[in-house]
Amino acid sequence: MSSQPEISEAGQGEVVISVDAMGGDRGPSAVIAGIAKSARKNPDIRFILHGDADELRRLAAKRLYARYLDGRCEFRNAPDVVTMDDKPSQVMRRGQDTSMWSALESVRNKEATVAVSCGNTGALMALAMVRLRKLPGVNRPAIAVLWPSRNPQDFNVMLDVGADVRADAEDLLQYALMGASYARNGLALDRPRVGLLNVGTEEHKGRPEMRAAHDLIASTAQDSHFDFVGFVEGGDIPGDRADVIVTDGFTGNIALKTGEGTASLIGDLLREAFAYSPLSRIASVLALTSLRRLKKRIDPRRVNGGVFLGLNGTVVKSHGSADSTGVSAAVKLAFRLAQSGFSDRLAARVASAAEQAQDAAAAHANEDAAKDGTHA
Amino acid sequence: MSSQPEISEAGQGEVVISVDAMGGDRGPSAVIAGIAKSARKNPDIRFILHGDADELRRLAAKRLYARYLDGRCEFRNAPDVVTMDDKPSQVMRRGQDTSMWSALESVRNKEATVAVSCGNTGALMALAMVRLRKLPGVNRPAIAVLWPSRNPQDFNVMLDVGADVRADAEDLLQYALMGASYARNGLALDRPRVGLLNVGTEEHKGRPEMRAAHDLIASTAQDSHFDFVGFVEGGDIPGDRADVIVTDGFTGNIALKTGEGTASLIGDLLREAFAYSPLSRIASVLALTSLRRLKKRIDPRRVNGGVFLGLNGTVVKSHGSADSTGVSAAVKLAFRLAQSGFSDRLAARVASAAEQAQDAAAAHANEDAAKDGTHA
Structure with missing residues (x-):
């Protein structure tokens, strides 16, 4: 295997993904099983795998995986692993030998287009910020997730779910731009509808900074090719009023985990209900296909992957507890x-919005100068 | 019927509830049907009904309800109704003739212990603040709800879900005291476990004001007879790590509606899944009892009722769309x-905590004075 991925005959359809194979709760075997699943389904995919290279080579050579992975993986040895307890600041200072650092480096060097990691979210975001750096015009990067919804595309985009605990009106506008861009490319929506999360849909509701963000996003929507539906509520995150839900990382993280916790409680209660009596156990056998269909639709493993937006390069954060199905989805x-x-599209979009904002500011300044002239 | 409820032979077991019979989405007929349901099950309950007295008398005299309600209702005529679109400020200025105002007045006059309304939440909270006034020592009243959970008592208490969009550390401490009191009386928990909602459970996580609230609540827990489990996450709201989840009204409202929306989406997808094929339709018939059992456990109508805490008197806010089952639950x-x-218990608890805080402040002041003396 060469140390540089070659341009294959498949041409520009081929994609190289940089994978941090360590750091997940289930270790590298779940990661190798997951990428093998993906490789089986998708002939246009290649991998650079970062971690204990001997261990990874051994796992990838297993009979079950070798026929899909053989010749499509490159191995980069990285002796250290970022654990779930490591503080982001420590990893930034002393993480050069970790598989996470190495995986980001492949994106930084343009060897791979996207990095995937199941590791510590805080450390991954901190490392990505320093190694990939923020896009010009972006103040706070965000983490976006896909949320099962009533919309025809089956999912909504929600961001930020935890990159930063604060966001001002400018940040929320950038989240709107980045979320709309993600919905265009990830969900194939031409003109996504963006909503701003609040405690009521009336314009006078909520905190003052929400109203400032509302007006800022409304004034940008037309030029940025998305529709702004105004304020939305928690019930609209899985709903069909908007395709992209914008909020700060504190609120978004709590909403995400509340939704996951509620779904998981209902799943367990459903199992209990079906185990209650002999008749209900018979019913559950007959209902199995129906329940499987439902599970497939809302299984968190199948929408596994928060995407870091606002960096030079894309990073997909898979759940720490992801199994092979979860890794394959990421x-x-x-x-x-x-x-x-x-x-590249996202970068262009943000740059163009930043330019527009500067033009608008310059125009205002000129107008003000003209007025001052009149009054002088 | 006398204009004052008499002390009945049932003695102190008897309870008079003041009911705003108008203002819900389904009108007074759902309210009368709901209180008839409660009256049938509970011989110790009496009502003061506020609204269009002729209409209410006519509804209560229906054959279906009369045998439960006859002689147990008093009617107070209130010609106006607060609508869902009315602004709280308007209602406070011009709402004297509304059923909502009248219903609160019965609690203010001590004719009834609790008021129940399906009306406009914002208006109800604003009116309750001016007519019942805040408890001494309470800065911001809160709305608490019961949330289906994995705990043995089947529900957790969560507050604030929308009385106020902001809360500082002192407010969050008061929410902890009030929520613990509610859990003691509403869920019969001797020593509730209180958690503070944040984006991570580590003590360094989240916004700075969360850390201040963490330390304040931790220092009060022992004397206030609850256990403080520290920070909890969104997934713990339906979980079993805490019985009471404390947060500000912005975050709490969004979490509540996200949870409701997620549960409702899953319910609809479940119905779809069972309607998919002939076999799954057969399965759904067999599964009906199981599904009903589940529905009963998490049916939002059966845990219907946000409670306003921190006022002189208790107010239960029922869902605007509540049907008779929902009204009866409230x-x-x-x-x-x-x-x-x-x-009364809640008032005593808050007063005692306020005293302790003052004592502690005075002790600190004395210590400081003593130190100053030493150093002088």
Whole structure:
């Protein structure tokens, strides 16, 4: 295997994904099983795998995986692993030998278009900020997730779910731009509808900074090719009023985990209900296909992958507890985003909005100067 | 019927509940049907009904309801109705003739222990603040709800879900005290476990004001007879790590509506899944009892009723769209709180905590004075 991925005959359809194979709760075996799943389904995908290279080579050579992975993986040895307890600041100072650092480096060097990691979210975001750096015009990067919804595309985009605990009106506008871009490339929506999360839909409701963000996003929507539906409520996150839900990382993280916790409680109660009596156990056997269909639709493993937006390069954060199905879903998302040229489109979109804002500011300044002239 | 409810032979077991019979989405007929349901199950309950007295008398005299309601209702005529679109400020200035105002007046006059309304939440909170006034020592009243959970008591208490969009550390401490008191009286927990909602459980996580609230609540827990489990996450709201989840009204409202929206989406998808094929339709018939059992456990109508805490008197806010089952659930909750003497206990608890805080402040001041003396 060469140390540089070659341009294959498949041409620009081929995508190289950089994978941090360590750091997940289930270790590298779940990661290798997951990428093998993806490789089986998708001939246009190649991997650079970062971690204990001997261990990774051994796992990838297993009979079950070798026929899909053989010749499509490159291995980069990284002796250290970022654990879930490591503080982001420590990893930034002393993480050069970790698989996480190495995985980001492949994106930084343009060897790969997207990086995927199941590791510590805080450390991954901190490292990505220093190694990939923020896009020009972006103040706070955000983490976006796909949320099962009533919309025809089956999912909504929600951001920020935890990159930063604060966001001002300017940040929320950038989240709107980045979320709309993600919805265009990740969900194939031409003109996404963006909503701003609040405690009521009336314009006078909520905190004052929400009203400032409302007006700022409304004034940008037309030029940035999305529709702004105004304030939305918690019930609209899984609803069909908007395709993209914008909020700060504190609120978004709590909403995400509340939704996951509620879904998981209902799933367990459903199992209990079906185990209650002999008749209900018979019913559950007959109902199995129906329940499987439902589970497939809302299984968190199948929408596994928060995407870091606002960096030079795309990073997909998979759940720490992801099994092979979860890893494969994260890889699929990474592939789709890489193939659509998402990263470059997003950068162009943000740069153009930043220019518009500067033009608008300059125009205002000129107007003010003209007025001053009149009054002088 | 006398204009004052008499002390009945049932003695102190009897409870009078003041009901705003107008203002819900389904009008007074759903309210009368709901209180009839409660009256049928509970012989210790009496009502003062506020609204269009002729209409209410006519509804209560229906054959279906009369045998439960006859002789147990008093009617107060109030010609106006607060609509869902009315601004709280308008209602405060010009709402004297509304059923909502009249219903609160009966609690203010001590004719009833608790008021129940399906009306406009913002208007109800604003009116309750001016007519019942805040408890001494309470800065911001809060709205608490019961949330289906994995705990043995089947529900957790969560507050604030929308009385106020902001809360500082002192407010969050008061929410902890009030929520613990509610859990003691509403869920019969001797020593509730209180958690503070944040984006991570580590003590360094989240916004700075969260850390201040963390330390304040931790220092009060012992004397206030609850256990403080520290920071909890969104997934713990339906979980079993805490019985009471404390947060500001912005975050709490969004979490509540996200949870409701997620549960409702899953319910609809479940119905779809079972309607998919002939076999799954057969399965759904067999599964009906199981599904009903589940529905009963998490049916939002059966845990219907946000409770306003921190006022002189208790107010139960039922969902605007509540049907008779929902109204009956709200009345049941109101009855339980009234019978446990909740309002007085809560007042005593808050007063005692306020005293302790003053004592502590005075002690600190003395220490500081002593130190100053030493150093002088």
